[in-house]
Amino acid sequence: MKTMLKSAAALLAGFITIFVLSVGTDVVLEKKGYLTTAAFSRNAGWVIGLVLICRILYFVFGGFLAAKLAPSYPMRHALIIGCVGVAMNILGAVMTWAGTPHWFSLALIFLAFVCSWLGGKVACRGRDEKA
Helix, strand or coil: CHHHHHHHHHHHHHHHHHHHHHHHHHHHHHHCCCCCCCCHHHCCHHHHHHHHHHHHHHHHHHHHHHHHHCCCCHHHHHHHHHHHHHHHHHHHHHHHCCCCCHHHHHHHHHHHHHHHHHHHHHHHCCCCCCC
16 A cells, blocks of 8 residues: 555656646746747747747656656656656647647657656666566
8 A cells, every 4th residue: 555655646746747847837938928828829939849848858857756756667657657648738739729839739749758758767777677
């Protein structure tokens, strides 16, 4: 039971980290006047690129954090973060398809898993554990 709670806490830490950092970045960019979330596709290309780069870094960090905090099978925790990230980004793409550049939505769907996996790989470096 203790291991399950630690696993749940590791996953929750990864999810919350990604969510808080993503929303925080959007809020800061919006308050500074660089980002318009209401009409996302009207933002400058560099702003959309910056948001994508931030999401990439946040998914790597979320996967890393979940793997580091996992009591066992750290890579599995990072991959769960990636799978849930893919599902959430698919849902986000469906909800915002008309107002978001399609490449951005598709990139988020693809990169969520890859970046979480990368974070898990970095966290597992030097460990001899299975996924």
